[in-house]
Amino acid sequence: NAGVMQNPRHLVRRRGQEARLRCSPMKGHSHVYWYRQLPEEGLKFMVYLQKENIIDESGMPKERFSAEFPKEGPSILRIQQVVRGDSAAYFCASSPGQGAETQYFGPGTRLLVL
Amino acid sequence: AQSVAQPEDQVNVAEGNPLTVKCTYSVSGNPYLFWYVQYPNRGLQFLLKYITGDNLVKGSYGFEAEFNKSQTSFHLKKPSALVSDSALYFCVTLMDSNYQLIWGAGTKLIIKP
Numbered sequence: 001n002a003g004v005m006q007n008p009r010h011l012v013r014r015r016g017q018e019a020r021l022r023c024s025p026m027k028g029h030s031h032v033y034w035y036r037q038l039p040e041e042g043l044k045f046m047v048y049l050q051k052e053n054i055i056d057e058s059g060m061p062k063e064r065f066s067a068e069f070p071k072e073g074p075s076i077l078r079i080q081q082v083v084r085g086d087s088a089a090y091f092c093a094s095s096p097g098q099g100a101e102t103q104y105f106g107p108g109t110r111l112l113v114l
Numbered sequence: 115a116q117s118v119a120q121p122e123d124q125v126n127v128a129e130g131n132p133l134t135v136k137c138t139y140s141v142s143g144n145p146y147l148f149w150y151v152q153y154p155n156r157g158l159q160f161l162l163k164y165i166t167g168d169n170l171v172k173g174s175y176g177f178e179a180e181f182n183k184s185q186t187s188f189h190l191k192k193p194s195a196l197v198s199d200s201a202l203y204f205c206v207t208l209m210d211s212n213y214q215l216i217w218g219a220g221t222k223l224i225i226k227p
Contacts (some may be wrong), residue, residue: 004157007158031213033213033215037213040216040220041160041219041220042204042218042219042220043158043204043215043217044217045209045214045215047119048213048214054215055211055213056214059214091157091158093215098161098212098213102148102160102163103160103215104160105158105159105160106157107156108157108158
């Protein structure tokens with residue numbers, strides 16, 4: 001059973017470009033979470049999705065950031081018009097349910113904005 | 115609001131010695147507590163969790179954690195450290211929403227040969 005897959009692992013963008021980060025959850029998991037990690041810090045919650053639904057996007061900036069988890073295919077975190085402050089590691093996690101269910105993490109995408 | 119605190123930025127331990135990584139929590143209701151480990155340039159790996167039941171929780175790679183309600187602590191322990199245990203360790207709790215993980219700042223564990 002493959003774990004959570006994220007791609008790309010590393011992404012370099014110039015200011016103003018778009019960044020698309022992909023996440024494929026573990027097989028059988030229908031709950032996806034995105035977190036952001038700045039250097040030397042813990043993770044910060046961004047958004048929680050179930051298939052075709054955004055459940056909670058309270059941790060995601062209102063502008064330039066969006067997320068989706070379509071019926072088919074991976075979850076996508078999209079950052080438009082990137083700025084240097086968007087440089088961070090973005091982690092995706094999945095779980096079979098919520099509550100005390102363990103969230104399993106992907107390897108992350110390290111975004112560098114030049 | 116739920117929170118966890120990791121009072122040590124870094125812990126240094128000689129190989130073969132016991133290790134402890136400290137965590138204290140502040141939660142309302144039943145605490146759900148986790149430990150995750152992050153190796154350099156890799157993803158986060160789940161080590162163990164406390165939901166209810168025995169105060170001593172056993173996890174992956176020989177790690178265990180002790181839930182102490184009176185001291186509101188959930189310290190991570192291992193009887194004999196390995197150099198390969200060197201990594202960043204996060205104590206984590208669950209928000210009231212039951213899906214947002216709240217992360218400590220992390221403790222860098224360095225095991226010296």
